[in-house]
Amino acid sequence: MRSLKAFGAEFGWPRIIIFLFLVALFFAAPTVGVRVDASLSDVFNRFGQNALFVLALVPMIQSGCGLNFGLSLGIIAGLLGATLSVQFGLHGAVGFFGAIVLASPFAMLFGWLYGKLLNKVKGEEMTIAMYVGFASVMFMCIMWLLLPYSAPDMIWGYAGKGLRTTISVENYWIHILNNFGVVAWGPFFRFPTGEILFVAFAAFLMWLFLRTKTGTAMTAVGSNPDYARASGISVDKMRIISVMISTMLGAAGIIVYQQSFGFIQLYGAPLAMPFTAIAAILIGGASVNKANMLNVVVGAFLFQGLLTMTPSVINSALQTDMSEVVRIIVSNGIIIYALTRKTKVTK
Amino acid sequence: METTDTLLSLQNISKDFYGNVVLQDVCFDVRRGEIIGLVGENGAGKTTLMRILFGMNVIRETGGYRGKVCIDGQEVHFQSPFDALDAGIGMAHQEFSLIPGFTTTENIVLNRESMRPTVFNDVFGDRMSVLDRPLMKQRAAATIAKLGVNLDPDTLVSEMPVGHKQFTEIAREINREKTRILVLDEPTAVLTETEAEVLIQALRKLAASGIAIIFISHRLHEVIEVADRVVVLRDGVIVKDTPTEGVTVRDIASWMVGRQVSVERAEEEVRSFTEDIFSVSRLWVDMPGETVKDMNFTVKKGEIFGIGGLAGQGKLGIPNGIMGLFPAGGEVRLHGKPVPLNQPRLALEMGMAFVSEDRRGVGLLLEESLEWNIAFTAMQIQDKYLRPVLGGLFKIRDEAAMRDLTLGYIDILNIKCTSPSQKAVELSGGNQQKICLAKSFAIAPDLLFVSEPTRGIDIGAKRLVLDALYKYNRELGMTIVMVSSELEELRSICDRVAIVDEGRITGILPPTAKLEAFGLLMTGERVSQTSKGSADA
Numbered sequence: 089m090r091s092l093k094a095f096g097a098e099f100g101w102p103r104i105i106i107f108l109f110l111v112a113l114f115f116a117a118p119t120v121g122v123r124v125d126a127s128l129s130d131v132f133n134r135f136g137q138n139a140l141f142v143l144a145l146v147p148m149i150q151s152g153c154g155l156n157f158g159l160s161l162g163i164i165a166g167l168l169g170a171t172l173s174v175q176f177g178l179h180g181a182v183g184f185f186g187a188i189v190l191a192s193p194f195a196m197l198f199g200w201l202y203g204k205l206l207n208k209v210k211g212e213e214m215t216i217a218m219y220v221g222f223a224s225v226m227f228m229c230i231m232w233l234l235l236p237y238s239a240p241d242m243i244w245g246y247a248g249k250g251l252r253t254t255i256s257v258e259n260y261w262i263h264i265l266n267n268f269g270v271v272a273w274g275p276f277f278r279f280p281t282g283e284i285l286f287v288a289f290a291a292f293l294m295w296l297f298l299r300t301k302t303g304t305a306m307t308a309v310g311s312n313p314d315y316a317r318a319s320g321i322s323v324d325k326m327r328i329i330s331v332m333i334s335t336m337l338g339a340a341g342i343i344v345y346q347q348s349f350g351f352i353q354l355y356g357a358p359l360a361m362p363f364t365a366i367a368a369i370l371i372g373g374a375s376v377n378k379a380n381m382l383n384v385v386v387g388a389f390l391f392q393g394l395l396t397m398t399p400s401v402i403n404s405a406l407q408t409d410m411s412e413v414v415r416i417i418v419s420n421g422i423i424i425y426a427l428t429r430k431t432k433v434t435k
Numbered sequence: 436m437e438t439t440d441t442l443l444s445l446q447n448i449s450k451d452f453y454g455n456v457v458l459q460d461v462c463f464d465v466r467r468g469e470i471i472g473l474v475g476e477n478g479a480g481k482t483t484l485m486r487i488l489f490g491m492n493v494i495r496e497t498g499g500y501r502g503k504v505c506i507d508g509q510e511v512h513f514q515s516p517f518d519a520l521d522a523g524i525g526m527a528h529q530e531f532s533l534i535p536g537f538t539t540t541e542n543i544v545l546n547r548e549s550m551r552p553t554v555f556n557d558v559f560g561d562r563m564s565v566l567d568r569p570l571m572k573q574r575a576a577a578t579i580a581k582l583g584v585n586l587d588p589d590t591l592v593s594e595m596p597v598g599h600k601q602f603t604e605i606a607r608e609i610n611r612e613k614t615r616i617l618v619l620d621e622p623t624a625v626l627t628e629t630e631a632e633v634l635i636q637a638l639r640k641l642a643a644s645g646i647a648i649i650f651i652s653h654r655l656h657e658v659i660e661v662a663d664r665v666v667v668l669r670d671g672v673i674v675k676d677t678p679t680e681g682v683t684v685r686d687i688a689s690w691m692v693g694r695q696v697s698v699e700r701a702e703e704e705v706r707s708f709t710e711d712i713f714s715v716s717r718l719w720v721d722m723p724g725e726t727v728k729d730m731n732f733t734v735k736k737g738e739i740f741g742i743g744g745l746a747g748q749g750k751l752g753i754p755n756g757i758m759g760l761f762p763a764g765g766e767v768r769l770h771g772k773p774v775p776l777n778q779p780r781l782a783l784e785m786g787m788a789f790v791s792e793d794r795r796g797v798g799l800l801l802e803e804s805l806e807w808n809i810a811f812t813a814m815q816i817q818d819k820y821l822r823p824v825l826g827g828l829f830k831i832r833d834e835a836a837m838r839d840l841t842l843g844y845i846d847i848l849n850i851k852c853t854s855p856s857q858k859a860v861e862l863s864g865g866n867q868q869k870i871c872l873a874k875s876f877a878i879a880p881d882l883l884f885v886s887e888p889t890r891g892i893d894i895g896a897k898r899l900v901l902d903a904l905y906k907y908n909r910e911l912g913m914t915i916v917m918v919s920s921e922l923e924e925l926r927s928i929c930d931r932v933a934i935v936d937e938g939r940i941t942g943i944l945p946p947t948a949k950l951e952a953f954g955l956l957m958t959g960e961r962v963s964q965t966s967k968g969s970a971d972a
Contacts, residue, residue, distance in 0.1 A: 296824070299831035305815055308807070314797040318760060318789065319812040320780030378802070 100373045102425075106390050113397040120404035126276035127397060133266070134392040136283035137348045140341030141365035142372070142388045143291055144334045149369070149379040150298065151330035152310030153206055158217035159362035160225050161202055162338020165195035167228075170343055170352050171251065174260055175239045183261035184347055191339040198224075199335030203328030214376075218362075225359050232354045242352075255352040264347050283348060290337070291381050297333075306330055310377050367391055367423040395419060441508070442467050442647050443488075443524075443616055448502035450483055450494070450671075452891075457483050458671040461502070465616065470638060470648045472662030472679065474655065476691055476745070476920065480671040481651055485618055489519045489526060506616075523615040525608030527622055531600050533607075535593035539586055540568075540575040543607045549574065578610045581644070582637040598630035602637070609641060617641065618649045623657055635661045653745065655684040655958055667691055688954030692922045705945070706930055708735030712914050713882055718765035719938075720749070720756025727752035728938030730765070734882070734916055739908050741929030741946070742918040745957050749938035750918050751792055754884035758782045758789040760797070769882060783816045788880035790871045792887035792918070794864070798871040801860035805852060806837040808859050808870050809844060813877040844873035848903055865896025872903055883907075886918045901928055922953050 117124050141159060148156045169191020178186040202220060209216045233250040237243055242255045256262075268282025297303045309316040309326040317323055342361075346352050369379060372387020398418050399411035443465040450458040458480045465471055475481050486493060487500050490513025494500055503510050506522055513519045533542050541548075549570040555563035575588045584602050592600060601622055608617055619638075623631040631654075638648055638661055652658050658665055659679050667675040667690040675690045713734040720727035727749040734740045744750045756763030759779035767774040775781045782789075791797040800808050813819045814832070820840065822833040841855035848869040852862055859870055868888060875883055885904060889897040905928050907913045919925050925932045926946040933943040934956040941956045 296829055296831060300829055301814060301818070301821055301832075304807075304811065304832055308800055308803070308811055311800045311802050312797075314793075315800050315811075317779055318758070318791060318797050319815055320783045321815060322780075 103371065103373060103386060103390065106371060106394065110390065110393045110397060113394075113401050116405075117397065117401055120401060122400050122404050123276055125274055127400065129277045129279070130396045131389070131393045132284070133278070133280050133348060134396055135389050136266075136280050136287055137345045138341075138364065138368065138392055139287040139384065139388040140290060140337055140344050141361060142368045142384045143287070143294055144337035144341055145365055145369050145374075146294060146298075146379045146381075146384060147306065147330040147333040147337075149374060149377060150303075150310045151306045151327050152313060152377055153327055153330060154214040154217070154376050155366045155369075156217060156331075156334050156338075157214055157362050157366065158202060158221040158224075159334070159338045159365060160221035160358040161198045162195055162335035163342045163358040163361055164224055164228050165198050165335060166191045166339035166342035167352060167354060167358070168194045169339060170257070170346055171237060171242060171255070171354075174242055174255065174257065174352070175237055177239070179260055181261070181264055183257075184264040184343065187261070187343045188340050191343065192336060195336040195339040196332055199332030200328060202335060203331035206331060207324045207327055221362055222359065225356065229355050251354055253353070253355050253357075255354070256350060257346055257352060258350060261347050262350050265344060266348050280348065283344065286344060290340070291384065294337075295381050302326075302329065363423055364391070364395075364419055367419055370427065371422060391419075391422065394422070440467055441465070442506065444503075444505040444508070445484075445488075446503040446505065448484065448487060448500060448504070450480075450487060450500040452497050456671055458487075458500070461668070461671070461673055463666050463673060463676055465647045465649065467615075467647055468642050468645045469664065470642050470650055470662045472658035472665040473649055473651045473668065474653070474658055474665060474687060474691060475668035476922075479668040479691075481668055482620075483671075484668070485526070485620065485649075485651070488513075488524065488618070489516050490514055491516060520611065521613070523611075523613040524618065525611060525614040525616070526618040526620070527601070527604040527608055528620060531604055533592045533600060533603060536591065538589050538591055539579075539595075539599075539603050539606075540572050540588040542592055542603055543575045543578055543588075543610050544571050545607065547611070574610065575606070578606045581609065581641070582606055583640045584633055584637055597625045598627065598633075601626060601630075601634065605634075605637070609646065614646065616647045616649070618651070620651045621653065622650070623652060623654055631657060653958060655687045658687070659684065684958075685951050685955070688958055689950045692950050692954045692957070706738065708738050708930070710736040712736040712770060713916075714766075714768045715753075715757070716766045718753070718756060718763065718767060720752035720761055720763040722749075722752040722755050722761040725749050725752040725755070726938050727756055727763075730935075730938070730940065732933060732940060732943070734914060735930075736914055737908070737912050738930040739904070739915045739917060739928055741925035741932035742916065742935060743920065743922050743925050743932055743953065743957065744935035746920060748936050750920075750935040751886055752938070753935075754789050754886050754916065754918055755791075758787065758884065760789075760791075780816070783812065783878070786881040787884065788812075788875035788878055788882075789884040790868075790875050790886060790888060792890060794867055794871055794891070798874075799859045799867060802858060804856040805845075805850075805859060805862075805870055806834070806841045806855050809841050809873045809877055810837040812874055816878060819877075840877060841873075844869075844876070848873060849899060863892075863896070865892035865900065868892055868896070868900055869903065872900065876907060880913070882914045882916065884916050884918070887920065888917065889919070889921060889924060897924070904928060922950075922957075926953075 114124055114127065117127055144159060144162060145156050148154065169187040172190045173183050173187035205220065206213050206216065237251055241259065242251050244250050244252055265282035265286050266280040270281055271279040298307065305316065305321045306326045306329065309321060309323050313323045368387040368391035369383055371391050372383035374383040374387065395415060395418060399414040402414050403409055403411050441464045446462050448458055448461040461484060473481055488504060505511065511522055549567040550564035551567040552564050572588050579586045579588065582602060582605065586599055586602055592603060608614055622634060626634060635657065638650065642648055650658065650662055659682060662679050665677060665679050665682060665687060666673060667687060669691060711733050716731045718727055718730040724747055730753060742750050742753060752761065755761045757767055757774065759777050759782050763776045767776065769785050769787060774785055795801060800811065810820045814821060820833045820836045821830040823830050838855050844850065845852065845855065850866050850869045852866065859867060862870065888900050888904065901924060904915055904917065908915050917925065917929060929946050931943055932946055933940045934953060935941070936957065944952060
């Protein structure tokens with residue numbers, strides 16, 4: 089009993105309860121006609137799709153910039169990279185990695201400017217970040233129409249210009265990661281090996297980065313900026329670096345998402361994406377100024393698991409199609425829960 | 436002093452903050468119409484004592500106090516400052532708590548305004564009453580007259596000279612009908628000499644009307660002038676409680692700074708140093724509350740140079756400015772080479788290190804392990820405790836080396852902790868201070884600044900911290916500049932002690948100089964009495 093309590097305190101009761109709930113959903117699934125193997129496959133796939141967004145939050149949390157509600161900025165950089173890759177007609181692995189490479193300069197530039205802004209609003213980062221995200225998404229709504237894209241796969245057929253709301257990457261680099269070393273088991277189960285490996289590699293690099301001199305300095309800045317300054321660290325510089333890394337990971341994240349999902353979604357699509365990532369990392373046990381790789385993996389898995397299983401089980405049980413409504417209720421409910429439970433850290 | 440009956444009695448008041456004793460068995464009585472002068476160095480416990488008297492939240496939140504506070508012989512337990520006000524205790528604060536856009540009258544009768552009923556009262560109750568301004572003004576005028584000062588009841592507080600604000604503040608307290616005990620915390624600090632004189636007259640008048648006054652001040656001659664009795668606090672203990680008749684400023688100064696349990700000087704040898712290592716000229720530092728104006732001094736290689744003085748006079752600004760933490764200017768040289776100011780990294784790279792007085796704010800990563808706390812600066816400045824991985828592609832933290840380093844310091848400095856990976860926030864104040872020292876020792880500086888190394892730690896830990904500094908100085912020849920409010924401490928290990936007042940050094944004395952000499956340099960009595968003080972030394 090004691091060791092159970094200790095384990096609970098260590099791992100966090102909320103995580104244990106959510107995990108048990110998830111397990112219960114898997115047990116309940118067959119009784120309402122939802123296939124467990126298909127569901128599991130979905131969970132792994134969605135985990136891979138979203139884990140990079142969750143990982144992208146880590147550097148800014150560590151540097152004391154809080155939760156990156158402005159992750160949309162990185163996603164926009166990724167969208168620019170993806171659309172440019174399609175515009176240039178890049179296919180297969182070249183197309184996928186080309187998209188990431190093309191997105192990087194945008195992500196760096198956006199991140200640098202965004203970081204400069206956040207340095208001016210210390211203490212209010214999260215509120216400002218949210219509006220930076222909203223504003224940039226709305227600005228890009230105009231730009232997607234005006235930018236001189238011309239690839240026929242992307243532009244509106246009737247006008248001959250302006251990008252469509254959803255662009256299929258089927259002819260370009262769909263499932264380029266998912267199909268790499270894919271493990272199929274029966275007609276429904278697919279384990280997206282390449283995608284998971286990519287995520288694992290990115291997480292390893294982040295793990296490594298946080299252990300370098302710069303990563304250590306970044307963590308110290310988040311832990312106590314005055315201490316860091318007294319130790320000769322440029323607090324503003326570290327914060328900008330963290331924002332740039334976060335933005336770049338957001339850019340790579342949306343491209344990974346697209347190759348799995350099959351479509352580039354433009355216009356209002358990036359608006360809500362930061363929220364799901366934030367909910368995931370908070371569920372994973374991160375606080376507003378401390379996060380680690382375990383938080384990312386556990387959080388992304390639990391959150392995406394819930395998001396996959398709850399709507400499908402409830403829909404089947406109630407015989408209605410409320411999946412979107414249920415998904416929104418569940419994800420926003422989790423965000424509320426997670427934000428109210430954010431751990432206070434003494435400064 | 437027509438009556439001798441006791442109004443307020445403090446009995447065996449003790450208070451500690453997390454095991455750090457700040458008040459111990461404090462007893463004194465205040466009689467009706469008596470003026471008590473309460474003096475003591477910064478950190479002697481005056482403020483804490485007054486907070487207890489006022490039932491401030493901070494006291495209860497930190498575990499309450501022991502002992503009894505009695506008013507009219509009845510023990511009282513104030514749950515909040517409101518209870519204290521109801522019991523007739525008034526306090527005029529060091530920082531004014533007045534509303535700038537209100538007039539003198541409005542401030543004096545604030546929240547006790549005279550009301551006049553209107554027709555709406557019948558329907559809506561008393562809330563619909565309106566202010567009776569003529570009566571308010573009359574009351575304010577009466578109060579001002581009671582003080583015996585010249586204040587216009589209609590002036591806005593924002594347009595008043597600072598002295599009048601002080602009078603308004605006091606008038607507000609005595610306007611309360613019940614007020615019988617008035618606490619004045621440094622009331623003359625912002626006043627000119629004439630204003631202070633007027634205030635002292637006013638206080639006399641008040642006392643004659645039966646109000647007891649507790650007068651806290653650093654201006655010792657005023658204390659002697661106004662108070663009937665002087666109570667001297669030192670390290671949380673009352674060291675003297677005596678009528679002011681026949682007491683001189685010098686007596687009080689030496690009571691304030693002298694120590695009963697003195698940290699004795701280990702040796703009486705006088706060391707001599709030849710080589711200059713560090714020089715400061717025309718240094719100014721813009722550190723809020725600790726402004727340095729025109730600082731000039733030289734430190735010799737291998738010595739421990741002490742800097743003392745009262746809080747707010749600028750001694751803390753010196754290391755903070757030199758290490759680049761606050762805007763500074765002037766000329767600072769280490770080994771003859773100019774030290775770039777306002778750039779902490781360059782100051783560290785030049786071979787200087789700083790143990791901040793703000794241990795929890797600047798000195799520590801509270802939420803990180805001891806390993807991080809100790810190794811961080813050395814890692815960032817000197818690339819220590821890193822190891823290559825992936826064939827030298829990256830360099831990452833060498834956790835094993837950090838652990839060895841930390842274990843080493845835990846052993847040398849006798850740091851009490853459960854393991855090197857314990858979080859810094861969990862250690863006691865004294866052990867946290869040792870972590871801060873270890874952090875600086877780890878970069879092996881040529882010159883170490885130590886600011887208030889023993890603030891907020893208990894007496895045993897103080898000794899250990901001082902011993903550590905002493906040891907590093909003697910064994911490794913580390914030059915140390917130690918800034919401290921604790922004069923005894925400076926005298927116990929320093930080779931020379933400079934005293935700072937109003938942003939400038941007023942004198943440099945050998946540690947063996949007499950206490951009064953230091954006390955006089957510190958307490959603003961320097962103009963008239965410095966020469967006498969140093970002649971004695």
